[in-house]
Each structure stands twice: as C-alpha cells, then as structure tokens.
Amino acid sequence: MKKNDHKILTLTVSPAIDKSTKFSGLVAEQKIRCEAPHFDAGGGGINVSKAIARLGGNSLAIFTVGGASGELLQELVKKEKIAYEVIKTESWTRENFIAVDTLTNAQYRFGMPGPAITTKEAQEILKAIEEAKPEFLVASGSLSPGLGDDFYERVAAVSRKTGSKLIIDTSGAPLEKAIDEGVFLLKPNVGELAKLVKAESLEINEVDDAARQIISKGKCEVVVVSLGPQGAVLVTKDICEHIPAPPVQKKSTVGAGDSMVGGMVWALSEGKDLSEMLRWGVACGSAATMNEGTQLFRKEDALKLIKWLNTYGEKYQIHPL
Structure with a gap:
C-alpha cells in the first residue's frame, strides 16, 4: 500500500519503549526482584495505530526513532503489523517503566523525557505529513524538547493545507496553540x-x-x-x-x-x-x-x-x- 493510500495517519513525535513488570513489595534501598519484563511500542500516535489495527483497520504511523532503542521500537511496531514511516533522530528513543506491586495492586509509572528534536528533523516530520495527505490525521502525545509549544500548530497548518481532518490529543500550551490554527476534533x-x-x-x-x-x-x-x-x-x-x-x-x-x-x-x-x-x-x-x-x-x-x-x-x- 502506498504512503498516500492510507485514510488515517498517526503522528508520534515522542514515542517510547514501554517496559512493564511486576514485583512483590516495595522497600526502599533494597533490591526489588521483578518478573521478566514485557516490551511494548508506546507513544500516543503509535497506540492509536495499534488500536485501529485491533479493530481491523489500517493506518500509517509516522514516528521518530534514534539509537538502539529506536531500532527496538521499529521491531515492536512491525510485530503489530502496522504500516509505518520513521524520522531518524540524533537522540535515542526514550524508554518508560511501568511496575505493579502484586501485594497492593498499586501501579507505578515512570515516564522519561523525550529526546531533543533538531530543526531539520522537525521539518522532515512536517514534510512527511504533507506528502501523505491523509483523510484523518491524528496528532497525539507530548512534544519532545526542541520542537517548541507551537509544533502542533504547525501540524494543524499542514493539515489545513492538505485538507486532512486533524484529531488532536495533547494538553497545555501545545493544545492551546494548535486550536488557534484550527482542528477538526x-x-x-x-x-x-x-x-x-x-x-x-x-x-x-x-x-x-x-x-x-x-x-x-x-x-474546531x-x-x-x-x-x-x-x-x-x-x-x-x-x-x-x-x-x-x-x-x-x-x-x-x-x-x-x-x-x-x-x-x-x-x-x-x-x-x-x-x-x-x-x-x-x-x-x-x-x-x-x-x-x-x-x-x-x-x-x-x-x-x-x-x-x-x-x-x-x-x-x-x-x-x-
């Protein structure tokens, strides 16, 4: 399937490898024995693409990758049978950690900061979106350092140019600036x-x-x-x-x-x-x-x-x- 044959495009500028495990009892300054970890491709847009795939739909996931962790992220997305395009970054893809205490069923979620994105890499992301011309464009998740709070506003401008319906799921200043440009949902x-x-x-x-x-x-x-x-x-x-x-x-x-x-x-x-x-x-x-x-x-x-x-x-x- 060609890049611009996809009705849905999802964008993840700060993806992550989600590593999850279980342990029994949280005690400070003691070694915590964990179960074998489970790895998932994470990040708002990637998760949206996975959800669409579970329903039998198709989408094109565009996301950034860098370093060895970025290579692992691509392998995890491949396993989900999702069409994707990557934007290579100098910085490594981040990892998040989720752990559940089996004694209390309490869940602990540790989110790491996203990698810095250069001006050139940001332009490559916007170019990839414009070339795809999807009917629906989903921009989801937090922004990586270096992009600035106006990046989703720039994405909205591209979607307006291509006639794509932008669905945005973020928060704070990036959300406020995006809706200043105008979005669908x-x-x-x-x-x-x-x-x-x-x-x-x-x-x-x-x-x-x-x-x-x-x-x-x-x-909107x-x-x-x-x-x-x-x-x-x-x-x-x-x-x-x-x-x-x-x-x-x-x-x-x-x-x-x-x-x-x-x-x-x-x-x-x-x-x-x-x-x-x-x-x-x-x-x-x-x-x-x-x-x-x-x-x-x-x-x-x-x-x-x-x-x-x-x-x-x-x-x-x-x-x-």
Missing part, C-alpha cells in the same frame, strides 16, 4: 477543557457550554470530553450527547485514552456518524481498562462493550447536560 478531559476556556474548574453540567465556546470561535468542529468512569460527552454546534462508560472491572488505565481515540478515528474512517463514533470510542477506552500493563484492549472485549452500549446504553444514560 479535540479530546480533552474536564480539567484540560477548563484550561482552554480559562476557567478554574468545570462542573459536569458546564461541559457543553465550555466546549461550544471553543466551537463558536471556529477553533467536534469536542469529545472524556469523563473517565462516567464515559464521555460529544459536543458540536448542533449536538450534545453523553455516553456512559460500561460497567467493567478496571485493571489499568494505561492506554485507555489512546484506545478511545483509536476507536473514534476508526469509526470515522468507516463512515460511521458522530454518535456511533463516540460509542466506539467509549467501548475501546473502557475495554483497555480491563487489561493489565500496556496492552491496550482486546477486540472481543470492545465488541462486547459496543453491544452493551447499543443495547443498554440509553437506559443507563446520565443526562447532566
């Missing part, structure tokens, strides 16, 4: 949404008005606000819909947000409407919490949860808006 949580509208905090019944403030200024077309265990809210200029999260036994929240984005963009690429998109997002995000470590979700779990939402979701729907 935002996926903030309530706290992130509050910051975007310069509010100290938001109650659930204030979410729709806050989202419409952004939409009315022409900053769709806002999906993640409510965690309460599900998510979809807001456009004409629609406001709340979908509850299905009742599941939570084991880990790692990758739930990326799974949600993956489910949504896959649904859009399949021609599903916004309401169906939201249900698929909530189903995949909830399914991800049913697994330990960094495993995202299993397709069979997502299918069970989408069936539950389609059958019982309306009955259990909360109407705070």
